[in-house]
Amino acid sequence: MDKRQITGKEGEELAVKYLEEQGYKILARNYRCPLGEIDIIACDNEDLVFIEVKTRTSLKFGLPVESITKSKQFRIRKIALRYLAETRPVYNKYRFDVVSIILKNGKVDQFDIIHNAF
Amino acid sequence: MLSVVKSVALVGMEAAAIQVEVDISSGLPSFDLVGLPDTAVKESKERVRTAIKNAGFEFPAKRITVNLAPADLKKEGPGFDLPIAVGILACTGQLSNDYWSESFFVGELSLNGDLRGVPGVLAMSWSLAQASHEVVSLVVPEENGYEAGLIRGIRVFPVPDLKKLVSFLNGSEDIKPVNINPDRYLGGIRGPEVDFSQIRGQAGVKRGLEIAAAGGHNVLLIGPPGAGKTLLARSLNSILPPLDREEALEVSRIYSVAGLLSRDRPLITERPFRAPHHTASTASVIGGGRTPKPGELSLATHGILFLDELPEFRRDVLEALRQPLEDRRVTISRVQAAYEYPADFMLVATANPCQCGFYGDRQRECNCTPYQIQKYRSKLSGPLLDRIDLQMEVPRLTLEELQGHDDGEESEKVRERVAAARQRQWQRLKHYGIYYNAQIKGAMVRKLCPLTPEANELLQKAFARLGLSMRAHDRVIKIARSIADLAGSELIQGAHLAEALQYRLLDRATG
Numbered sequence: 232m233d234k235r236q237i238t239g240k241e242g243e244e245l246a247v248k249y250l251e252e253q254g255y256k257i258l259a260r261n262y263r264c265p266l267g268e269i270d271i272i273a274c275d276n277e278d279l280v281f282i283e284v285k286t287r288t289s290l291k292f293g294l295p296v297e298s299i300t301k302s303k304q305f306r307i308r309k310i311a312l313r314y315l316a317e318t319r320p321v322y323n324k325y326r327f328d329v330v331s332i333i334l335k336n337g338k339v340d341q342f343d344i345i346h347n348a349f
Numbered sequence: 350m351l352s353v354v355k356s357v358a359l360v361g362m363e364a365a366a367i368q369v370e371v372d373i374s375s376g377l378p379s380f381d382l383v384g385l386p387d388t389a390v391k392e393s394k395e396r397v398r399t400a401i402k403n404a405g406f407e408f409p410a411k412r413i414t415v416n417l418a419p420a421d422l423k424k425e426g427p428g429f430d431l432p433i434a435v436g437i438l439a440c441t442g443q444l445s446n447d448y449w450s451e452s453f454f455v456g457e458l459s460l461n462g463d464l465r466g467v468p469g470v471l472a473m474s475w476s477l478a479q480a481s482h483e484v485v486s487l488v489v490p491e492e493n494g495y496e497a498g499l500i501r502g503i504r505v506f507p508v509p510d511l512k513k514l515v516s517f518l519n520g521s522e523d524i525k526p527v528n529i530n531p532d533r534y535l536g537g538i539r540g541p542e543v544d545f546s547q548i549r550g551q552a553g554v555k556r557g558l559e560i561a562a563a564g565g566h567n568v569l570l571i572g573p574p575g576a577g578k579t580l581l582a583r584s585l586n587s588i589l590p591p592l593d594r595e596e597a598l599e600v601s602r603i604y605s606v607a608g609l610l611s612r613d614r615p616l617i618t619e620r621p622f623r624a625p626h627h628t629a630s631t632a633s634v635i636g637g638g639r640t641p642k643p644g645e646l647s648l649a650t651h652g653i654l655f656l657d658e659l660p661e662f663r664r665d666v667l668e669a670l671r672q673p674l675e676d677r678r679v680t681i682s683r684v685q686a687a688y689e690y691p692a693d694f695m696l697v698a699t700a701n702p703c704q705c706g707f708y709g710d711r712q713r714e715c716n717c718t719p720y721q722i723q724k725y726r727s728k729l730s731g732p733l734l735d736r737i738d739l740q741m742e743v744p745r746l747t748l749e750e751l752q753g754h755d756d757g758e759e760s761e762k763v764r765e766r767v768a769a770a771r772q773r774q775w776q777r778l779k780h781y782g783i784y785y786n787a788q789i790k791g792a793m794v795r796k797l798c799p800l801t802p803e804a805n806e807l808l809q810k811a812f813a814r815l816g817l818s819m820r821a822h823d824r825v826i827k828i829a830r831s832i833a834d835l836a837g838s839e840l841i842q843g844a845h846l847a848e849a850l851q852y853r854l855l856d857r858a859t860g
Contacts, residue, residue: 294410297378304377329377348377 238334242286243270245339246330255280258320266310279322281311286332295331296345304349350374352439355453356432357473357487358424361641361688362606364476366453368418369429371436376412382433384417387425396427396458397434404462404511409441423685425640428467431456431488434511435518445519452486452506453477456493462511466492468608471499471601471615478502486526488514495615496605498527499598531594534616543584545760550750552757554581557741557852559763562588563770564786564831566824567674567696567736569659569855572743573713574706578699581743582655585697586622587760589653590768596651603650603691607643621652621694627661635669641681641688646673649694659698660728667733670696674736677788695787696737700729710745738787738824739852770834786830794823798830803843811850825849 247257255273262269271282283303285295292298307327315325329348333341354369380394401408415433417424432454438444455473457465470493477485478500486504489497494507504526508514516522545555554570561568562585570578592600601617604610610617625634625645636644646654656662673679673692681688702708703722708715717725734740774785777797783789789797800808812822829841829849836845 294378296410299377345376 238286238288239284241334242330242332243284245286245332245342246282246284247271249330249342249344250282259314262310262314264310264313264317266313267306269307269310269314272314274322277322278324278326279320280326280328281307281314282328282330283307284330284332286334288334290333295333296329296343299329299348350440352436352450354432354436354439354449356429357453357455357477358422358428359469359472359606360422360686362472362476362602362690364473364480365422367422367424367429367432369432369436369454370416370418371433371440372414372416373409373437373440374412374414378410378412380413380415382415382417384415384420385423386417386429387423389427390417390424390429393427393430393433393458396430396460397437399460400430400458400462400511401434401437403460404515406438406443406511406515407441409437413437423640426467426469427457427465428455428469430458431464431490431514434458435514438515444515448520449518452488454488456488456490456508458511464490464492464508464510464514466490466612468610469606471496471605471610472603473497474500474503474505475598475602492612494527495529495612496601496610498529499531499601499616501528529615531597531616534618535592535594535597542587542760543580544587545584545763546757548577548580548584548757549753550746550757551577551581551743554741554743555757555763557739558585559588559767560828560831560835560852561585561695561697561739562763562767563835564738564774564827565695565784566738566787566828566831568698569734569737569740570697570699570743571702571740572699573710573745574701576743576745578743579657582653582657582697582699583622584760585653585695586620588763588767589620590764590771592618592620592651599691600651603643603647606690607648609648621649622655623649623652623694624655624657627656627658627663629662629666631663631666631669634666635673635679636681636688636690639683641683641690643690644679646670646679646692646694647690650691652694654694654696656696656698659700660725664728667728668730671732671736693788698737701725702742709742712745734855735818735820735824738828740855741852766835769837770831773834773837774831786827786834789827789830791823794826798826798841800826800829800841800846801843804829804841804846807843807846807850815850815853817853821853825853828852 250273255275257273259272262272269281270284273280285298287295326347327349329345331343351372356367356369357364358367382391382394398408435449435454439449455467457467459465470489474487474497484502484504488506488508491507491509494505497505506524507527517524572578597616597618600621604617623645634645636642636647677693679690679692703715703717704725705715705717707713708722771785829846832845832848833841
């Protein structure tokens with residue numbers, strides 16, 4: 232694994248820990264299909280939540296959330312549909328959350344979660 | 350969080366209040382702009398984002414929604430950059446109090462946070478001052494401060510950049526409202542003009558121009574090439590009295606809307622002299638565009654619209670002049686709204702008597718066929734010629750006249766007489782809200798221009814002989830009125846009317 236992958240992995244671990252504390256039930260991690268990957272799929276009360284985690288160690292290229300572009304949102308949606316078709320879970324509502332983490336010297340500098348982001 | 354910033358948009362010459370609503374909520378960073386923005390307004394997103402960042406403030410990575418209300422009015426131009434930026438700064442708590450909510454904001458942002466001037470600010474500030482009973486505040490780019498500050502009854506704050514504006518709104522820096530007395534610019538040095546004394550001979554035409562200047566009448570000069578028609582027309586501005594304050598402000602408002610005012614020239618102080626080329630399109634002369642801008646007619650308000658070589662102009666352009674010549678306003682209709690601009694000008698036109706230019710010349714023979722002459726003249730329609738009060742022949746000068754030492758009067762002396770005549774007219778006409786004889790309309794002619802019995806008899810004879818139209822009849826009386834005013838006579842005498850009749854050259858030719 233290269234440095235970026237380690238950063239990403241670290242962020243995802245942090246996110247999972249936080250979500251579990253918040254009462255989310257993690258259903259899947261790194262759900263993969265030919266279209267791509269969804270970092271975390273969890274359920275929050277009645278909702279099925281698809282979560283994208285973005286971790287950055289510097290703001291040189293903007294905030295983590297700024298990397299979730301329109302096309303990325305579109306791709307995540309497609310993968311979500313694929314997941315729904317595959318597993319046919321029974322939920323009333325679905326939503327997409329984004330977790331944004333800024334790491335500095337290996338420590339969490341900023342941790343944000345945007346509910347129902349797109 | 351929501352903030353509402355006041356701004357202004359122009360609809361024709363009038364300002365419409367616009368509410369710029371900015372909402373910032375949590376979500377993925379996005380920036381949406383709604384409320385019928387045109388391309389320049391849509392692009393303000395990028396300018397606002399960069400300007401806020403580069404001015405040293407924080408641009409929120411949140412979900413920003415901007416609405417320009419009322420949503421059914423088309424918004425155009427870059428003037429909304431500033432109110433949008435102020436709304437974002439207010440929403441994110443970067444303004445420490447809410448003084449901003451009391452002012453109107455207009456201005457374009459550059460990427461480094463400097464404010465750039467926008468067109469129409471003088472018209473906006475005038476319109477805002479007219480519309481509200483209390484004194485309102487208007488924040489404008491520094492460049493526009495000079496024009497906006499000419500208006501009384503409004504506090505105008507000129508701001509150089511976003512940083513200064515924020516420290517001003519937060520109270521840490523003081524910006525003084527500009528208030529410029531228009532009189533400071535008025536009565537200054539007149540620009541280089543052709544002086545009457547520089548023109549040799551042509552005493553008759555000069556007299557005609559003096560009458561035209563006195564009453565604001567339209568003029569057509571007909572003569573062979575090289576007789577001095579263009580020079581005479583250009584000298585007309587030098588015998589007109591200078592613009593007064595109200596006129597200067599009205600002219601400047603039109604120039605402001607057209608984007609022709611600058612920092613160095615915030616007030617138009619000289620009478621406009623607009624000379625569009627004869628290839629000009631209807632839209633450029635009358636005014637036009639998707640959201641109509643004032644055309645040459647309106648830019649010539651309180652001044653002269655000079656159409657050199659009148660028959661060469663496109664037919665549709667000339668015919669489009671008819672209605673504004675009568676109403677002294679021009680209305681341009683679009684699906685969304687009708688735009689009205691002033692068009693209160695003196696029309697001065699020149700033409701050759703025929704295609705080769707020598708018909709009726711004393712020395713050179715005209716080689717046009719009667720058909721060619723007829724064709725050339727038919728380019729000018731009767732209804733248009735009817736609206737030109739004074740039609741004069743400009744003969745070619747003889748060698749003696751050309752080399753003679755008879756320099757004639759200087760413009761200044763003529764201008765004094767013209768000014769005195771206009772003063773007399775104004776005394777008589779001020780109750781009717783008009784300034785000079787050419788503005789008298791229809792039924793008012795009989796009331797305001799009393800004829801002596803002798804003059805009346807002459808007019809009746811002429812009317813029958815020349816077959817004058819009703820409009821020409823009224824116009825002859827109005828010219829006679831101006832002649833009488835120049836002579837200082839309250840009643841129109843026979844001699845005045847006789848002189849007026851001789852300026853209907855084309856009526857005489859066909860009559």
